[in-house]
Amino acid sequence: LDEDWAEVEAMEDICKRRDKARQRREIVVNPEGEWGEWVNGSLAQSQRPHIWYFAISDCDGALQNFTHRLRFEFKATQDTGSEFSIEMGWMPLANFFSSVASAPSSGNSSSRREASHGLLVPCILLSGLCLWPAIVLQFIAQVFHTIHLWVYAYDGNGVKAMEVLSEILFMLSQVTQTSLLILIALGYTLLQSKIGELDLMIPMCFMVGVIHIMLVGFGKIKDDASYKYHENEGVVGWVLLVMRLLLYVWFLWAVQSSASEGGMKLQTFLRQYRAAGSLYFLAYPFIFIITKCFAPYWQHLVMAIGLMSMQMGSNLWLASLFLTRGEYFKVSTLSASSLPGGSAGRMVKEE
Numbered sequence: 001l002d003e004d005w006a007e008v009e010a011m012e013d014i015c016k017r018r019d020k021a022r023q024r025r026e027i028v029v030n031p032e033g034e035w036g037e038w039v040n041g042s043l044a045q046s047q048r049p050h051i052w053y054f055a056i057s058d059c060d061g062a063l064q065n066f067t068h069r070l071r072f073e074f075k076a077t078q079d080t081g082s083e084f085s086i087e088m089g090w091m092p093l094a095n096f097f098s099s100v101a102s103a104p105s106s107g108n109s110s111s112r113r114e115a116s117h118g119l120l121v122p123c124i125l126l127s128g129l130c131l132w133p134a135i136v137l138q139f140i141a142q143v144f145h146t147i148h149l150w151v152y153a154y155d156g157n158g159v160k161a162m163e164v165l166s167e168i169l170f171m172l173s174q175v176t177q178t179s180l181l182i183l184i185a186l187g188y189t190l191l192q193s194k195i196g197e198l199d200l201m202i203p204m205c206f207m208v209g210v211i212h213i214m215l216v217g218f219g220k221i222k223d224d225a226s227y228k229y230h231e232n233e234g235v236v237g238w239v240l241l242v243m244r245l246l247l248y249v250w251f252l253w254a255v256q257s258s259a260s261e262g263g264m265k266l267q268t269f270l271r272q273y274r275a276a277g278s279l280y281f282l283a284y285p286f287i288f289i290i291t292k293c294f295a296p297y298w299q300h301l302v303m304a305i306g307l308m309s310m311q312m313g314s315n316l317w318l319a320s321l322f323l324t325r326g327e328y329f330k331v332s333t334l335s336a337s338s339l340p341g342g343s344a345g346r347m348v349k350e351e
Helices: 002-010 014-020 091-115 117-155 160-185 196-221 235-261 264-291 296-322 327-331
Strands: none
Touching (some): 002 014, 091 296, 117 296, 160 196, 160 235, 160 296, 264 296
């Protein structure tokens, strides 16, 4: 059981670990390398949900003394017949509602954009181009993962390709939003209307995206690890946490640098922008750490809902920031446009 597993792994004598087993079964390995017979059994607990661990040992020396590689197929269902483990039980419903919620937020923002088309065209062209891919990537990721879970509920396997793609797209959505926040903090649309020297951000953001995709792949290799209770468990989660904190430091430096070049209005806006951006950058470290305070069988649900809420909240905030005539519009280079509402007399850098 999960309550004994840490003690079991700490035992130096591997064969003594069997004393902690709640049940044992004899497995016959086909010497010709063919599949053996199915070994069936049932487990039950009454006090609370548990995570059960299964291990294979050869303490009697039945196998020859050289390295063996064993392939196994494991199938398990709840007593209700559900294919989902206890920590995954609510995920289909949570993903479905997240997908539904993502679609209206995109639609409402589009309607707002069209209603104010004459005023906010520059905003959409400058900042919105980075926002919409992030929203679309997240929506497609949620749809793919929801389809995977629906199929999983039917056959216990799901669609592995869709699961992997959904995680990659979700990561890329976060990288896109992170890049946009840092780009604006560096002064894009605030101190200069063209990207200019900030084009160095493009290869750096590309590298960050590649690293995130590699982390997804590495995490998938470790899917069956005994310590992994959610997708960001272990080394992958800690690397993501360090990267998020490093990007946060870059974001703070960029805000401070832009504030030193701007006037009072820009500094006031950047204080608000820094506060909201800090919530986004620190959300993942907070979710990652707080998840560890929950029982193992709740950690997957807490992490998944936390990340979905973080991404949806940032989508709504950025859509409101870019697609309304609020403080961002007033202090940005958009207010210097010749469109209605612009201030033709404002000086704008075009590097």
